[in-house]
Amino acid sequence: MVTKKNKRKRLFILLATTVSFCLLILYAFIIEPNRFVVTRHQLNQQFASNNNSFKIVQISDLHLKKFNNRAQHIAEQVNKLNPNVVVFTGDSIDKVEQLDGFDRFLSLLNKQTAKYAIMGNWEYWAGVDLKRLTKIYATYNCRLLSRWAEENRNV
Structure with a gap:
């Protein structure tokens, strides 16, 4: 009851x-x-005390669905930080159709800044065209670190 x-x-x-x-x-x-x-993060006191700095910006889990104000804001903030290196640590996009928006996002980042990227599970699940992704990254001074990209570097 x-x-x-x-x-x-x-x-x-x-x-x-x-x-x-x-x-x-x-x-x-x-x-x-x-x-x-x-x-x-200050990694080495002695290095930092000489007014030398090395800035790394990590962009992870962007999950860019389309190019929008959020993407533009992130690109602007990254550029304001004036990093020495930008690393993309996966899940930049969720679907193949989002490569154009990601291309536009990358175009806003300082082209002189070295960039490195790895793929996340979402890029693999989406079946992203690695040749196209590698070419997009290369256009903006970014190297995709993957076995396929390394083997097909000059294709």
Whole structure:
């Protein structure tokens, strides 16, 4: 027999679960994709004390769906940091159709800055054309670090 107290308890659990799920969805689709975090790490005191610095910008999990204000903002922020190297550590795009938007994103980054990239699981799952991706990266002074790209460098 379900008592009034048990009904309230079940309703509370259902409500708490629903709210938690909604907050998780909100975080996953609105907050997390728009997070842009800059952290600074000093690796060697002696090197830094001579007013020398070496800046590395890591871009990970961009999941660029299309070129938009978010992509433009990220490119602007990267350029403001004036890095020596930019590294793309996977999941730059989710689908093959997004290569044009990613090409446009890369075009906004300082071409003189050395760039290196690896593919993430999303690029593999999407079946990205490695020849085209390698060519896009190369256009913007970026080297795709993959066995295929290395073997087909001069193709």
